[in-house]
Amino acid sequence: MLVAGAGIAGLAAALDLAEAGLTVELLETAPQAGGRCRSFYDPVTGHRLDNGTHVLLGANPAALDFVRRVGGRFRELPAIYPAVALDGPGGEITGRHAIRLGSPVQLMRSLGLGAGDLLALAGLLLDGRVNGPLGTARPGLLSRKLGQAVLAPLVRAALNIDPAAADARLVARMLRRLALAGPRGFRLHLAEGGLDAALIAPAVARLRALGVRLYPTTPLDRLPPPDPDRMIVLALPPAAAHRLLPNITVPRASSAILNIHYAPDQLPAGMPEALMVTGGMADWIFHRDGILSITTSAADALMDRPAEVLAATGWAEIRTCLAMAGLPAAMPPVRVVKEKRATMRHDPGGEALRPGPVDRTRPRPDVVLAGDWTATGLPATIEGAVVSGQRAAAAVLRRR
Known part of the structure; x- marks a missing residue:
């Protein structure tokens, strides 16, 4: 069993496959595992830094379970945290409040929201036909206090896009997951000691304990010939996956x-x-x-x-x-x-190009795709990467 790419998706796929008893080889182009979740020593600050502060939510069950399975360390933050409004970049404060992540009533009261805001949000959640950019599909939602105080920051953080341009269907799915997760779904979880110490190093150690062979600095330049006894999981960035499988569609914009x-x-x-x-x-x-x-x-x-x-x-x-x-x-x-x-860019055009893990039209049925850019129904986050890896592993195991 070959897994190409030791980012979060590849690590998640390798874990499921190894725990199922398969012999797994894990290839990685970079000198270390982790992909875009990485830590590095910075001589200017004198600290080991993460490339970015990757946050998990309580509504990320797959990612939190992955952390638990590999022995990682993400700590849940308190249910109350402060928020500040500024009048512009580097500007002055126009307001402060404390967001209370308790019951929905507590959350709404802490943000000064009313019944009209709740009804507007319910309209988005319950509309199964919502389509197009959020700013077009629900033109008044982002201008409400709910949109400014909750929805816009949430969409920016999770989908990494201007909320007005975000795919409305993906936003609605994300909000439904949060609603179903209950009050703890909004709770923040931060890596203890950095991404490498809290997640990547424990994952690599767990995989090695299961017998997975990791080959860093080993790019997959071309697909090996089909072998009836071997499946391949491509857990690569979209451009790299497209180079190896030119017939697949992949999101182009980022x-x-x-x-x-x-x-x-x-x-x-x-x-x-x-x-x-x-x-x-x-x-x-x-x-x-x-x-x-x-x-x-x-x-x-x-x-x-x-x-x-x-x-x-x-x-x-x-x-x-x-x-x-x-x-x-x-x-x-x-x-x-x-x-x-x-x-990837989570607008309607980008969402339309996300491929599933398996496509019967591909000339290589032995190849399965993984990555947060594949069609998971989730944003390109750690949760999406873990889910994609698990779905790829499940597709492989179904064929055995």
């Missing part, structure tokens, strides 16, 4: 994410671990392991801006949003990480 990591000499006690920001450059401010990080989704317009300008704007927002922390005006050591092709 969306960027900006992450900026700051390393102050010391941080005051009592700082929030996660703070949601609206109206500024940052979408979230995270505090973990002595590092302050900002994450900005749907950041295509920021990719060409100089790193020093982005870092200065981000530090100004952190100091404004965490005013009580007494952070210095002088910017500490900083690392700007621009992920220009962080995810």
Whole structure:
């Protein structure tokens, strides 16, 4: 059994296949496993950093179960976390509130939402025929307080796209999953000690204990000839999968994410671990392991801006949003990480191009696809990657 690609999808596929008793070889182009979930040592900050702050939700059962199975460490954050509204990038505060992730009534009250907001949201959730961009399918929803305070930040974070351009059907499916998950579905889970220590290293160790052979720095340049005794899982980025299987459709467009990591000499006690920001450059401010990080989704317009300008704007927002922390005006050591092709673009055009794991029209029935860009019905997140890997493994096992 051959699995090409040791990102989250490939690791999830290899785990299911190995636990089913198959002999698995795992190939990876990079020197290490993890794909876009990776950690690296940064000499500027003197810390080991994640390329981005990858957050899990309580409504991500496949990803949380994968973490448990490999012995990983993601910690659930408290049910109350602060949110700040700014009047523009690097600007001033226009409002503060605490989001209470308890009952739906508590959540709505903490956000100042009313019955009209709930009815507008229910209309999106219950409409099985919703189609097209969200801004066209539900033109008034994003302008409501619900849209500004909850829906837009949630869509930006999960789908990595301007909410108005997001595929409305995918947004509705995501919201239904959150609703069915109950109050804990909105709870945030952060990697303890970074992505490598909390997820990738434990996954690799578990696979090796199961006898999986991992070959880093080993790209799959061409598909091997068909072998009736071997199946192949292609858990590669869409362009690489298309190069090996030119007849498949793959999403072409992508969306960027900006992450900026700051390393102050010391941080005051009592700082929030996660703070949601609206109206500024940052979408979230995270505090973990002595590092302050900002994450900005749907950041295509920021990719060409100089790193020093982005870092200065981000530090100004952190100091404004965490005013009580007494952070210095002088910017500490900083690392700007621009992920220009962080995810596929979740607009209707991109969604239409997502292939399933198996397609009977392909000339290679021994090949199964995996990756967060395949047709999982989920956004291109860790949850989507794990689900895709598990579905690919299930397709392989059905053929044995």
